Every structure is written in structure tokens, then in C-alpha cells.
Amino acid sequence: MLQFLMLLLPGLIPSWQFFKTVEPSPRVQWRLLSDDGSGDWRDYQPRPQSLSVQAILRRLFWNPDWNDTLFMVSLSERLMDSPTPHSLREIQRRLEGEAAQDPSADRLQFQLVFVSRDGGELIQEITYLSAPWPHP
Amino acid sequence: MSFDTALRATEILLALAFIQQSAEHLWRTPEIRWLFGLRLVVSVVLLVGFAPTLSLLVLTGLSVVALHHFQGPYNGGSDRMSVLILWCLTLAHTLPNPRWQELAFSYLALQLTLSYFISGWVKLVNADWRTGTALSDVFAFSAYPVAENMRALAHSPRLLLTASWAVIAFEVAFPLALFTPLSLIAALAIAATFHLANACLFGLNRFFWIWLAAYPSLIWFQARVF
Numbered sequence: 001m002l003q004f005l006m007l008l009l010p011g012l013i014p015s016w017q018f019f020k021t022v023e024p025s026p027r028v029q030w031r032l033l034s035d036d037g038s039g040d041w042r043d044y045q046p047r048p049q050s051l052s053v054q055a056i057l058r059r060l061f062w063n064p065d066w067n068d069t070l071f072m073v074s075l076s077e078r079l080m081d082s083p084t085p086h087s088l089r090e091i092q093r094r095l096e097g098e099a100a101q102d103p104s105a106d107r108l109q110f111q112l113v114f115v116s117r118d119g120g121e122l123i124q125e126i127t128y129l130s131a132p133w134p135h136p
Numbered sequence: 137m138s139f140d141t142a143l144r145a146t147e148i149l150l151a152l153a154f155i156q157q158s159a160e161h162l163w164r165t166p167e168i169r170w171l172f173g174l175r176l177v178v179s180v181v182l183l184v185g186f187a188p189t190l191s192l193l194v195l196t197g198l199s200v201v202a203l204h205h206f207q208g209p210y211n212g213g214s215d216r217m218s219v220l221i222l223w224c225l226t227l228a229h230t231l232p233n234p235r236w237q238e239l240a241f242s243y244l245a246l247q248l249t250l251s252y253f254i255s256g257w258v259k260l261v262n263a264d265w266r267t268g269t270a271l272s273d274v275f276a277f278s279a280y281p282v283a284e285n286m287r288a289l290a291h292s293p294r295l296l297l298t299a300s301w302a303v304i305a306f307e308v309a310f311p312l313a314l315f316t317p318l319s320l321i322a323a324l325a326i327a328a329t330f331h332l333a334n335a336c337l338f339g340l341n342r343f344f345w346i347w348l349a350a351y352p353s354l355i356w357f358q359a360r361v362f
Contacts, residue, residue, distance in 0.1 A: 007203040011219030014247065016254040018213060021262060022273040050285045056336050059282070064160035066282065066339040071210050073279045078208075086207045093167075115277040122277050 024116035024125075026076035030095045032105035033132050039105065044098065045069045068094070076112050080127055088130070096136055107132040139238060142356035143228055144185070146244075147192075149349035150221050151183035154195065156345055157211075157218070168205055171198060192226040214342035220247055221349055238360070245357035248350045249311055252327065256307025265304060268297035280338035306330070320358045324351050 031039035045065065059066065072094060078087040091110065099108055112128040137145075158176035162169055175198050182191040199219050202210070209215035227240035259265035264273070275281055276290035289296070306326060313323030328351075331344040 004200070004204075007208060008200065008219070011203075011209070011216045012223060014213070014216045014220065014251070016213075016247075016251045017258045018255045019265075019270065019274065020258040021264070022270050022278060025278045027279075047281070048283050051283045056282070059339060060332075060335055060341050060344065061156065062160070063339055063341045064164040067160060067211055067342065068164045070212070070279065070339070071206070074208075074210075074212065084207065090206075117273055117277065 023077075024114040026073055026080075026127075027113045027115060027124075028072055028076055028091065028095075028110055029113055030098065030108060030110040032099060032102060032135070033107040033109055034105055037132075039109070041111065044072060044095065044110075076128075079112065080114075092130075092133060099135060103135065106135050108135050109133075137352065137356045137359060139241070139356060139360075142352040143225065143241065145352035146221065146225055146349055147182055147185070147188055149345075149352070150218075150225065151179045153218070153342070153345040153349050154179040155183070157342060161210075165210075168202075171201055171205070174198060175202075189226075189229045192222065192229055196222055196226050211342050214340070214346050217251070217343075217346045217350065220244060221346070224353070241353055242357055242360075244350055244353040248347075248354050249314070251347075252307045252310035256304050256310070259300070259304045260308055265300055268293055268300045271296045271300045280340075282337065282339045286337060303330070314354075314358050314362060316362075317355075317358060320355065324354070 028044040029041040030044055031041050033039045045068075051059075072091065075087045075091050078084065079091065092108070095108060095110055109132045110130045111126050113124050114127050115122060115124050117123070155176055158172040158179060161172035162176070165172070175195065178191050178194045178198070182188055182195070199222055203215075203219070209219075221244060224240050224244035228237045231237045231240060259270070262270060264270040272290045272293065275287055275296075281287055281289075306323075310323055310327070313319045328344075328348060331340075331347050335341045335344040
């Protein structure tokens with residue numbers, strides 16, 4: 001019951017503090033692991049270099065991939081703030097979907113890279129490295 | 137706008153927003169397809185106006201299941217506004233006393249007003265927002281810009297300073313728009329344009345549709361109170 005209220009109350013009594021501060025921003029990177037434990041990191045769902053006006057307008061009505069990418073951001077933040085098996089499994093499941101096109105390796109791994117500003121410089125920090133798990 | 141008209145307008149806009157959200161979920165979250173398939177069907181029923189109270193009760197139950205499945209909102213503030221509108225509408229339909237029904241709908245109007253005012257206030261008290269640095273950071277490294285070339289806007293300090301203050305001033309001053317019907321309509325038009333810009337720049341399309349769904353409550357509230 002308490003868990004139910006904790007999920008529901010932020011909807012019924014919202015804080016509305018949008019962009020109160022701009023926090024370090026997570027990027028999810030993943031790789032297929034070869035037998036010797038190596039593999040190249042790649043970004044999850046990298047954003048395009050540019051979008052046409054038509055594409056931007058179309059996304060007003062149909063934007064499922066982008067919204068799921070934003071959910072990955074939430075999951076990454078949850079994994080750092082208050083890790084649960086749910087957050088970890090949801091991230092893994094989405095990466096397994098990405099990796100399904102490439103069955104060349106039998107294990108997957110991901111890392112979270114948080115980007116922030118330090119003075120005038122943008123810095124990147126790896127804050128989480130998952131254990132390898134079997135490629136389904 | 138009468139209470140009944142405002143309720144019906146909110147139902148229609150909420151149903152359209154839920155149909156859009158549910159279609160995206162059906163595409164992207166297949167592990168819970170039954171939930172969003174059912175939500176889509178019930179939203180269509182609500183849209184056509186058949187058994188609105190039952191439809192709202194079912195949608196409320198489904199919203200709880202979705203919150204449990206995702207262990208919180210899937211899409212942050214837009215899901216929170218979805219839950220808020222849904223619960224206020226359901227209470228406005230099911231509470232036994234007309235005065236309580238109006239109170240439930242007024243709560244939605246109050247929260248809509250607060251959604252702008254509090255967002256503006258937390259920016260006003262933050263030096264990074266007052267100098268344009270925060271908005272520069274949003275473009276420079278946040279997860280929101282929809283394309284890499286939009287990150288170049290981080291290097292337009294005058295534009296970002298002007299935009300920051302325009303957003304802060306509008307959001308903080310929003311409650312003043314309640315004093316006349318005309319000023320409220322003008323403020324809601326500006327607010328909708330603001331959400332449209334966020335949808336284009338940051339891909340927050342669900343915010344645009346769901347915030348529109350709350351507007352009839354405020355138009356009714358303004359006429360009722362002022």
C-alpha cells in the first residue's frame with residue numbers, strides 16, 4: 001500500500017520543478033563482448049545529426065523511439081540514485097533488442113557515462129559498469 | 137464555458153492524448169501490449185462519449201497498473217499530468233455532491249496554474265537560469281536536444297539569456313492572466329506555443345498534447361471564480 005501511494009502521490013501532488021537545475025546527463029553505452037572480454041562501446045540510440053522540418057512535425061504525433069530513449073535516461077538516473085533490479089532489467093531488455101540484429105557474440109555489457117559542465121569544460125565520467133550478461 | 141462543457145472538452149482532449157500515447161507504447165513496449173491496447177480502446181470509447189464514468193474508472197485503474205509496471209512515470213511530467221487530469225476528471229464524475237465535483241475540477245485548474253508558476257519560480261531563484269547558463273547547459277549536454285546540430289545553440293549567449301528571461305517572466309506572471317478571460321486565452325496561447333517549441337526542440341511531444349487537455353479546466357475556473 002505504501003509503495004502504491006509512493007508511485008501515485010507525485011501524480012496527484014506534483015512538484016512541477018521542471019529544469020530546476022541542469023543535472024549531469026547520462027548516456028548509455030553498450031558492447032558485445034568477444035571471448036577475450038573486449039568489444040567496442042557504442043551509444044544506445046544515438047540522436048541524428050539533424051532533422052528536417054517535416055520530421056520534427058511528424059514527431060509531434062509519432063515519437064515512440066525518442067520517448068523510450070528518454071525513459072532510458074530515467075532508468076539510468078534511477079540506477080544511480082536508488083538502484084533496483086527493475087531499472088537494471090529494463091535497461092538490459094532494451095539493449096538486448098538493439099543487439100538482436102548482431103548475434104555474433106554471446107555476452108553483453110553496458111556502462112553509464114554522465115556528462116556535466118566543470119567551469120567552461122564538458123566532462124564525462126563513467127559512473128556504472130554492468131556485469132556481462134548472456135546475449136539471449 | 138459551463139462545467140459540463142469543460143468536462144466534456146477535457147474528456148475529448150485527454151482521450152486524444154491517451155490514444156497517441158497508447159499507440160506509441162504498442163509500438164515500443166510490447167511486453168505490456170495488453171495494457172496499452174485496452175487503454176487505446178477505452179480512450180476511443182471516452183472520445184465518442186459512451187459511458188464516460190465507466191471509461192474514466194477503467195483508465196484510472198490502468199494508469200495504476202502502468203505506474204506499477206514502470207515503477208514510476210514512463211515519461212516524467214507528462215505522465216504525472218496524465219494521472220492528475222484522469223483522477224480529477226474521475227472524481228468530477230463520481231463524487232456525489234456537485235460542489236465536491238467542482239472542487240475536484242478546480243484542483244486541476246489550480247495545479248495547471250502552479251505548473252507554470254512553480255516552474256518559473258525555481259528558475260528565478262537559480263543564478264544559472266538568470267544568467268542563461270542553465271539553458272546553455274540544456275543545449276550543450278542534456279539528453280533533450282533532438283539533433284546534434286541543435287547543440288550549437290549552446291553558443292548563442294544573448295539568445296539564450298533572452299529566452300531564459302522570457303520563459304521565467306511568462307511562467308512567474310502566469311497567475312495574473314486569470315484576472316480576465318481575454319488575458320487567460322492569450323496566456324494559454326503563449327503557453328501552448330511554448331510547449332510546441334519544447335516538442336520541436338526536445339522531442340517532448342506528449343507534454344504538448346497532455347497540457348492542452350488541462351486548459352478547459354482553467355477556462356471554466358476563471359469564469360467561475362473571477
